[in-house]
Amino acid sequence: MDVFFTKKAKQAIDVIADFVESKNTHGSGNKFAIKFEQSIKQFAIDNATYAKCNHNLLRVLGYS
Numbered sequence: 001m002d003v004f005f006t007k008k009a010k011q012a013i014d015v016i017a018d019f020v021e022s023k024n025t026h027g028s029g030n031k032f033a034i035k036f037e038q039s040i041k042q043f044a045i046d047n048a049t050y051a052k053c054n055h056n057l058l059r060v061l062g063y064s
Contacts, residue, residue, distance in 0.1 A: 003041045013037065
């Protein structure tokens, strides 16, 4: 199954990876980002369709 990350999601992962790298050794942020993306792909369900969230606040923030 193909999993696509939005630009906003990739940016969030990059920010977290930068933080992880600032607290650990060189290269740990990249390693974290790769493992994180792999774990997201592991939980993806084949041929699943998801309804959009109807929560007003989430819709205003662009999450729906």
